[in-house]
Amino acid sequence: MLAEAIFTGTELLLGQIVNTNAAFLSKQLAAAGISLYRQVVVGDNLERLREAIDDARRRADLIIVSGGLGPTEDDLSREALAAALHLPLVEDQKARENVTRYFAARQRPMPSSNLKQALIPAGGRALDNPYGTAAGVFLEHEGKIFVLLPGPPREFEPMVREQLLPLLEPYGARREVIFSRVLKIAGLGESAVEEALKDLLHGTNPTLAPLAKPGEVTLRLTARAADTEKAQQMIRPLEENIRRRLNDYIFGSDEDTLEGVVGSILAERRLSLAVAESCTGGLLAHRITNIPGSSDYFLGGVVAYSNEAKIKFLGVAPETLAAHGAVSREVAAAMARGVRRAFSAAIGVGITGIAGPGGGTPAKPVGLVYIGLDVQDLVEVQREFFVGERENIKWQATQGALYLLWRHIRQFCSP
Amino acid sequence: MLAEAIFTGTELLLGQIVNTNAAFLSKQLAAAGISLYRQVVVGDNLERLREAIDDARRRADLIIVSGGLGPTEDDLSREALAAALHLPLVEDQKARENVTRYFAARQRPMPSSNLKQALIPAGGRALDNPYGTAAGVFLEHEGKIFVLLPGPPREFEPMVREQLLPLLEPYGARREVIFSRVLKIAGLGESAVEEALKDLLHGTNPTLAPLAKPGEVTLRLTARAADTEKAQQMIRPLEENIRRRLNDYIFGSDEDTLEGVVGSILAERRLSLAVAESCTGGLLAHRITNIPGSSDYFLGGVVAYSNEAKIKFLGVAPETLAAHGAVSREVAAAMARGVRRAFSAAIGVGITGIAGPGGGTPAKPVGLVYIGLDVQDLVEVQREFFVGERENIKWQATQGALYLLWRHIRQFCSP
Known part of the structure; x- marks a missing residue:
């Protein structure tokens, strides 16, 4: 035809x-x-x-x-x-x-x-x-x-x-089908992914094609066969091989999103979440609440753009702000802990950073972001440095926060 | 040619x-x-x-x-x-x-x-x-x-x-240029815009073409002329004509966004803003903070997904929630007022609604949204009904809130 x-x-x-x-x-x-x-x-x-x-x-x-x-x-x-x-x-x-x-x-x-x-x-x-x-x-x-x-x-x-x-x-559309499966990766850049899979990139059927997006790498596995089931069978060993190598970074497949996968784990394990955002300005809460049913585990968030808001709503100590500045490991930790307590949640996330284009200094340049995570009183802070425009930095920071959260709840809370 | x-x-x-x-x-x-x-x-x-x-x-x-x-x-x-x-x-x-x-x-x-x-x-x-x-x-x-x-x-x-x-x-590539100018409209649907401009839609030079996006209609005015200046001159009377008819709805032109225009007015008039979000889940704060320099007027926000959060952070009275439900005119007003006071801002916005797909009832269906606005203690609530998927409803609700805000600060606060 x-x-x-x-x-x-x-x-x-x-x-x-x-x-x-x-x-x-x-x-x-x-x-x-x-x-x-x-x-x-x-x-x-x-x-x-x-x-x-x-x-x-x-x-x-x-x-x-x-x-x-x-x-x-x-x-x-x-x-x-x-x-x-x-x-x-x-x-x-x-x-x-x-x-x-x-x-x-x-x-x-x-x-x-x-x-x-x-x-x-x-x-x-x-x-x-x-x-x-x-x-x-x-x-x-x-x-x-x-x-x-x-x-x-x-x-x-x-x-x-x-x-x-x-x-x-x-x-009479021919019965040959092209079937694709997508694996989604966070926490690892495109070159690192390609390095890890170098020997698999030259197959012809199935093929493997990496694609980099901000804060995410997707791998497309594609097979041609007489029917979908056969194509899926051809893809399976390739997928298993990839999963063995990149298990800690593959958060989902096909239409999965990081916020959706995190939401499923939270819902399943009955863990509640609250988030405190400075430089991401509400984007993290927005992404979390894009998931239908998120009200089951997401209690809410505070967008604390000003120091006053960080003090008043999140209980960040004025001394901490004065000693380390709003963009610091210490404030990210205090925000995560503060929002967890304020909402009586199991898990708190705190993000502080410089989204730009203004506000950067040589010591704290645009793109510097601290992500704090408080899981049932265990606090960890990740320091990140993102490159891009304002909205891109906001996106990558939320992606980093969701990845950190995923890694922890998957591991820390596994039954 | x-x-x-x-x-x-x-x-x-x-x-x-x-x-x-x-x-x-x-x-x-x-x-x-x-x-x-x-x-x-x-x-x-x-x-x-x-x-x-x-x-x-x-x-x-x-x-x-x-x-x-x-x-x-x-x-x-x-x-x-x-x-x-x-x-x-x-x-x-x-x-x-x-x-x-x-x-x-x-x-x-x-x-x-x-x-x-x-x-x-x-x-x-x-x-x-x-x-x-x-x-x-x-x-x-x-x-x-x-x-x-x-x-x-x-x-x-x-x-x-x-x-x-x-x-x-x-x-003989004619020395002609094609110049376009875009007017951006909120608060009015595509058919209403076309109805208001019906007699202008058939021009050939300049032409006028409407395009509908979620929560927004753009009008493209395009002229062909020997040079850009002449094309601009041809567009001007058409633009003035359109502005006379739709003045209360045209919030900007070309690359303007509603959040950018609102931000400029807030910055210029030194008005501060805080937002309380339920169904939009942080998207309003995210859009506001996408604007570089928004920290000059945006103090912060609360994403109050749970009733407890609405009571604790926004001072919504438990009786109000019990009497009218979380999705109500009264709660939207209380959220707007509460967040304005909590952040000591000049203006507060409160949004409560049902983004779906679950949570709707015959009396309060998916898509019902109340937007509260507290401008220096004058409170107004707008009832809206949006159709679409969850993210689309969230988007339209923030668009409605920004439009309400724009209409008010433009008018109420004009010098």
Whole structure:
């Protein structure tokens, strides 16, 4: 099955946004064994979009159009497909529900312009879009398949996975699959990871590909096989080999996050947590509370930006601040202990550092961060030095804190 | 001058890399006043690449091909261009120097496969590439311009800027520039914004394009003119018109963020701020502290996830919690007031709500959020209802809080 994809949007032709849908779709189709031979980007222009669809259907069996399903006059994918195939646009009940439901859920009146989102080319079927107003369209016509999907990635991506791919199965998408598993590493830099796995990096099936992100290295293990189970079998010995070498750093796999893994351990062992943040400014609490159910173990936090707040809410002694400065091993320890006690938690974390761009000195430069951890009265402080912009340093500091926490609760509290 | 761009690379069709060259090139061409009407991505296949070049030259005056200039057998852009135009490939002295120089500088012997990088279609000229082995190609043929550039972004980007754009000037790249200005709106949904500006959405120069993001709508005003100053002049009356209609919602422009704008006003008016967060879990403090210099006005915050924390740190009365529940107008007000007093700040913000996915009831569903604001003892509470996933609701709630804050300090505290 040969596929061609068309991406519509003047913002793509002006370079205002990067076409991430193209990479996403290509990857998904490759994994499903469908060959994507061509991607085309055109602007929000009826004639050029119609022409692109017309060209594509002469070459390909499957034509996917991303974007142009919104309510404005610039949104022309429905019209272009109908024009290319000489089909009328008709109102579709499911598409209509998709748009009315959206406004009903928000208790807002629906602008009349949205009504055009209920139209689809005759003979097609609407694809449910739980993430926005625009239903997708699936149409078989003269032996070719045409698919329209909404452009925003947060709608496009789940619709490809949940709606499009299952629909393509009966159309002879080859049974070869590409299966990937991702291992996630913290507490170790990219070069150290590559050094440890040097001899494993040149395999062809499965392949092993490291990718560095701030405060994290991911390893992608990929195998091609007749089915998913076989691919998983091929990956297993490679994964076991890697785990033997990097056990203390692999905190999770696939969609795991450090905050999610830490949360699971805390919930399972019934340990409560409170955090005191200076330079990370709330990001640590934010990441912890991104996990559904975090209220079971996360009692709360204090963002103590000023010295007064550190004294008042965390019980940091004014003398400690005076003697060592706010960014010091001693204050990080006092913050961890102080917040643990103030919230009566099992575990307290305290972070103090210099996120920049201002505030650095030769002795205490931007990027210097102390992370304190108080686990049931055992206090440890880690000194870190991060490089990057302000937000990047904040992120790495929270990553460092979560890693320290993970290492300790995994080890210290194991049954 | 109409342009079409072709990007070659199987890795693009497999989704292994994102096509950042497309966005970069589009932006550069737009700024130079060249209209890019189409982008096409094809794999490393001679026939399909030749066909793409052949199609493009029937539509466009300028055809740019990115990628396929390397030394391997998969690199076929030279061959495809020569085939499309029925020209022989000939060795070019400059292209040959480009590749031999590269190896000489690294004191490595040149593999013989690299010799093909010295070939270009007859009649063309080589474009110097100081960043790699592959020279580019510039060729005028039957009134059309063909350009081949290397694919790696670290080679492609400087070559577009330093080699391609200067070469296009004599070819009537109009002296026109495209200038955009972005206005940023909070507190109003996309449909309401479009409704208010309906009559302005159909202009052609300047154009006005709305884009919805969670908790924010951006308006892009774009003008084409002979120079930037003239374009700015064309945009000004449109901007003034929009500002007259949506003055209470336009919080900034271009790279402004709501937290940055709020921070500037707080700093300028010497107002201090403290925040109490329940459902947003630290995200509000995180956003505020992303702004460099926020320590001048931001005193700190409390993430009060538990009722105990709300009582202990924020002085919320247990009776208030018992009578109205933690998610209530009364508790939001008490949190705002409590955190303002605890930190001795001029302004306090309190947020309480249900971020989901659990914890909702028919009376208090997921997405219900109360935002309390205490500005120098004047308390106001806003009731909001957000739809989305947990993180999305957290984001929208902080956006709502920052918008409420902005509206108040702008108005209440204006000199």
